[in-house]
Amino acid sequence: MDFKPLSQFIDRITSWRIPWAEVLVMHRNETVFRYRSGFADLEEKTPIGESHLFHLYSMTKILTCAAALQLVEKGTLLLSDPLADYLPEYAEMTVRKTLPNGGTELVRAERPITIRDLFAMTAGFSYDIGAPSIREAAERTNGRVPTREFAAALAKVPLLFEPGTQWNYSLCHDVLAALIEVVDGRRFGEYVREEITGPLGMRDTVFDLSEDQQGRLAPQYEYNDELGKAVRADGNGFRLGTEFESGGAGLFSTVSDYARFLNALTNRGTSADGVRILSPASVELMRTDHLTESMRGDFNWGHMAGYGYGLGVRTHISRASSGSLSPIGEFGWAGAAGCLAIIDPESQLTVMYAQHLLNSQEPYVHPRVRNAVYACL
Template sequence: MDFQPLVSFVDRITSWRVPWAEVLVMHQNDIVFRYRSGYANLEEQTPISDRAIFNLYSLTKIMTCVAALQLVERGDMLLSDPVSDYLPEYAEMTVRKTLPNGEIRLEKATSLITVRDLFTMTAGFSYDLGSPSFKEAVHSTNGTLPTRAFAKALAKEPLLFEPGTHWNYSMCHDVLGALVEVVSGRRFGTYLREEITGPLGMNDTAFDLNDEQQTRLIPQYTYNDELKKAVRLDGNGYRVGAELESGGAGLLSTVSDYSLFLNALTGCGTSPEGVRILSKASVELMRKDHLNEQTRGDFSWDHMSGYGYGLGVRTHVSKSLSGSLSPLGEFGWSGAAGCMAIIDPDSKLTVMYAQHLLNSQEPYVQRRLRNVVYSCL
């Protein structure tokens, strides 16, 4: 294996727009390559360190889906169950419909949202955190908006479409986190710690940081095109309540920590130490393409060409469309500040890529990064 092309690529993007980047590659459970470049703090010119803590954003979604799949494995719920069996506020939903004359009308939904719809982004939700129901809920909870209250607030908003009829990237996995909370009888963060992060030895992955970890939380940036430089923009805009444990975008972690979780999925649900977080059957179900004739056209992001959508993850389905050097069945997801996971059980390959830049340049960076990684093997 020769990873010099990967070194060159990381150096190139950190001399371009990305303040820092780090990539860790594991093959057959061994770390075969790790490299970081750039500054954690641009103003102070502080090099990125190996214990830096940053926002995972939507990379959280993979762990949320694993947690929910654990409950499916235990028979606590089924993918086909109506969500309202557990979260009764979703029993009677309305759908926003646009008439030919442009008039907006709210009609009663004819289908119930299922657990599968939450996994597959087909529930009909949006990603509008500024809606009236959320503002009211934040106010009524004095700014705390716990996970369960978040789900209740979202249920007051009309759906964009009938459940199951379209794919739309949305707050489905935040509701899935609330579902885990209710079905398990534990706070969502407690469940993750007891069932996933604790058993895997992940001591730096959580929704809230202790005092020592807080000192390792590094600055976050966004690239300003007018100024032609990255400017600091701290905080997680998806965490609209102090007690919200966002299953969609709330976790913080390190490269070392989250790679332990990703590599357990590469191991078909079991870590090298024998800690099992999922069965092989569940991992296979997770990375199966769940798009259908109705929903496939909605999953149309250009940088996802050649990929389908599984249970909370992209999954490689067509090499001719993707132009990707990864094999079919390679899966994972990414986050708003640019983190990306590559999980490849067939090649026994795990890649954890990290950066902390909003407007992350994902379409440019991540497809290239993946091809460079596979070219080095």
């Protein structure tokens, strides 16, 4: 294995507009390559280090879906169950319909939202975190917005379409976190700690930082085209309240820590040291393409060509369409500040890539990182 082209690519993007980047490659449970370049703090010229934490943003979604699949394995949930069986505020949803004259009207939803819809982003939600009912929940709870309160507030927002008929990237996995709280009884963060991160030895994957972790949090940046440089942009805009444990975008982690979780999925649910968090059957279900033909046009992001959507993850379905060097069945997801997960059971390959830049250049960076990794093997 010669990873020189991958390190050269990392050097190129960190000399371009990405303040820092790090990649860790595991093959057959062994770390075969790790490389980092750039500055965690551009102002202080602090090199990025192994223990720096960063926002995972939407890469949280993979772990949230794994947590919910644990409850499916226990018989607590079925994917076909109506969401309203557990969260009754979702019993009578409305859908915003567009009229022939261009106007809109609200009508009663004909289909119930199912648990599968939450996993597969087909519930009809949007990603409007500023909806009036959500703002009201923030005011009513004095800025706390517990996860369960968030889900109750979102239920007041009209759906974009009939559940199960279209795909739309949305707040589905935040509701999935609230569902876990309701059926299990623990707070979502507590469940995650006791059932996934604790058993896997992931001490730095958390919703709330300790004092030590706060000191290791890497500054976050956003590239300013007018200034021609990256400027500080700290904070997580998806953290809607002090008690909101966002299943869609709330976790912090490190490269080493989150790679433990990803590698367990590469091993079809069991870590290198024998800790099982999911069955192989659940991992297969997660990476199965759940899009119908009518939904495929909704999942139309250019850099996702050749990929379908599973239970919280992209999943590779056509090499001809993707142009990717990864095999069919490679899966994973990414985050708003640019981190990327590549999970590949067939190749026994796990890749954890990280950076901390909003307007992350994901369509440019991620396909190139992936192809460089596979070319180096």
